[in-house]
Amino acid sequence: MEVKKQTQALGGGVPTAQQLGAINAQAKAELKAEEVYVFSLRLCDDQVDRDHERFDTEALPELARMFVGKSGIVDHQWSAKQQVARIFEAGVVTEAGVSYIKAWAYIRRGGAGDEWIADIEAGIKKEVSVGCAMGRSVCSVCGLEYGTCGHQKGNVYDGQSCVAVLKEPVDAYEFSFVAVPAQANAGVLKGMGTGKASLKELADRFGAQEEYRNLYKQAALGQEYAGLLADQTVRLCLALELGLEEKLLRQMTGKLGTAELKALCRALSEKADRKFPARVQIAASEEAGDWDTGYLI
Numbered sequence: 001m002e003v004k005k006q007t008q009a010l011g012g013g014v015p016t017a018q019q020l021g022a023i024n025a026q027a028k029a030e031l032k033a034e035e036v037y038v039f040s041l042r043l044c045d046d047q048v049d050r051d052h053e054r055f056d057t058e059a060l061p062e063l064a065r066m067f068v069g070k071s072g073i074v075d076h077q078w079s080a081k082q083q084v085a086r087i088f089e090a091g092v093v094t095e096a097g098v099s100y101i102k103a104w105a106y107i108r109r110g111g112a113g114d115e116w117i118a119d120i121e122a123g124i125k126k127e128v129s130v131g132c133a134m135g136r137s138v139c140s141v142c143g144l145e146y147g148t149c150g151h152q153k154g155n156v157y158d159g160q161s162c163v164a165v166l167k168e169p170v171d172a173y174e175f176s177f178v179a180v181p182a183q184a185n186a187g188v189l190k191g192m193g194t195g196k197a198s199l200k201e202l203a204d205r206f207g208a209q210e211e212y213r214n215l216y217k218q219a220a221l222g223q224e225y226a227g228l229l230a231d232q233t234v235r236l237c238l239a240l241e242l243g244l245e246e247k248l249l250r251q252m253t254g255k256l257g258t259a260e261l262k263a264l265c266r267a268l269s270e271k272a273d274r275k276f277p278a279r280v281q282i283a284a285s286e287e288a289g290d291w292d293t294g295y296l297i
């Protein structure tokens with residue numbers, strides 16, 4: 001059966017000599033270290049996913065081997081599939097009781113590849129969609145072939161959740177990159193007709209990647225500021241002993257816009273100043289002024 005899962009690209013950099021050897025075993029022409037960018041990917045793991053399925057831990061090493069040499073493509077809505085990356089190494093890593101396939105892939109520097117490298121470097125999360133074919137799917141409750149026993153995945157039987165366990169890998173397919181826009185911008189384009197285009201995709205399409213990356217960084221900064229502001233507001237409320245629990249205060253500040261939060265924080269701060277004339281500075285309220293000019297979203 002065909003299986004498709006979402007996963008993520010992690011950070012990367014220049015290949016080691018050993019990695020370069022593995023890359024050149026896959027590449028058509030001999031590549032130099034400065035011509036490639038390597039990054040790692042977390043592919044399938046053995047944990048139960050949203051579809052109430054999981055890969056059999058024992059199937060992972062064989063599946064990892066099948067991913068070596070597979071291409072990573074960008075599947076644009078507007079253009080033909082374009083190959084940008086290739087997996088040159090993959091193995092199973094076990095951490096805190098979770099086993100997963102960790103793969104290393106390379107991107108050739110120059111041209112379209114540079115945009116993907118810059119995005120990975122900027123920390124813009126890349127969702128990666130991977131596909132493979134598995135020979136068997138087994139019911140976790142009774143061990144029979146899933147679909148033949150009457151147990152339904154997602155349901156609980158005598159306290160045991162039914163999961164389909166995917167076994168016996170048959171093949172691994174190419175993977176595709178899906179750009180994920182910064183959260184702050186995610187809803188912006190919903191009214192544009194396609195219902196699917198993201199700001200990131202449009203930036204790629206119209207050559208505005210640099211602007212998008214700057215916007216992404218500013219959005220991250222803005223979110224950090226909003227977090228600090230909410231934090232300070234909660235601390236001030238607690239110091240002023242308003243009689244509200246911290247959990248409730250956090251829920252309340254989470255619902256306020258930045259301008260409202262700023263006004264509230266300022267008012268509380270003035271109140272605290274009058275109540276505790278000699279109080280030690282709470283958090284970083286003096287720095288808040290600097291943010292007024294830096295906060296552009």
Ligand SMILES: [Zn+2]
Nearest residue numbers: 139142149151
């Ligand atoms: Zn069953």
